[in-house]
Amino acid sequence: QVQLVESGGGLVQPGGSLRLSCAASGSIFSISAMGWYRQAPGKQRELVARITSGSSTYYADSVKGRFTISRDNVKNTVYLQMNSLKPEDTAVYYCWMSGNYWGQGTQVTVSS
Secondary structure, eight states: OOOEEEEOOEEEOTTOOEEEEEEEOSSOGGGSOEEEEEEOTTSOOEEEEEEOTTOOEEEOTTTTTTEEEEEETTTTEEEEEEOSOOGGGOEEEEEEETTTEEOOOEEEEEOO
């Protein structure tokens, strides 16, 4: 049974930074692609960033140059470092693992 547990969300001012973490249970983490999605109120869930088992990365255009996804296969954890945050980054952020596993989500609010 795979479980994904996110942490690190919160309230931050525009221009600030947050780091999200997603800890995964199970033995398949190192061979799985991981990603972060987000869903703002009234909008569809969208892909923010993804990282393969070989650590190749993909970013949505809206976050390129500001967000960085990384993984630690020893800790079974994937991270999303978010810098230069904007109000439009406000959303619930979800961790995803290939095989269609999802975390419960963590709220990120960017507001002054």
